C-alpha cells in the first residue's frame with residue numbers, strides 16, 4: 631500500500647483499512663474549516679501505531695493527527711511539522727492513572743519501532759486537567 635494524501639478521510643476505501651483500533655477519520659485533519667478533513671495515509675506508521683495500541687492494551691486518545699497547512703499554522707505548528715508534512719499523532723495520556731508513571735508510549739516502545747515512526751508519536755499531558 632502506498633503513502634499518500636487524501637482530500638478527506640472518507641476518500642480512503644474501507645476495504646483497504648487493516649488497522650482495527652483506528653479509523654481514517656480520527657487521524658484526519660480536524661480543523662473543520664480550512665480543508666475537507668484531509669488524511670495522509672502511511673501504512674508503516676499505522677503498523678507501528680497499531681503495535682503500540684496492542685501493547686498498551688487500552689484505547690489511545692488521539693488529540694491531534696494530520697493537520698492541513700492552515701490548521702497547522704493556526705495551532706502554531708512548525709511549517710515542517712510531521713503533522714503537516716505526513717502523519718503524526720499526539721496521544722493524550724492524562725487519563726492513564728497509574729500507567730502515567732511510564733514516561734510515555736514513545737519512550738516505552740521506542741526500541742521496537744523504527745526511528746522515523748517513533749519521531750512522529752508524541753504524548754501529551756494536560757497539567758491540572
Ligand SMILES: [Zn+2]
Pocket residue numbers: 659660661662663664665666667668697698699701
Ligand atoms: Zn484542515
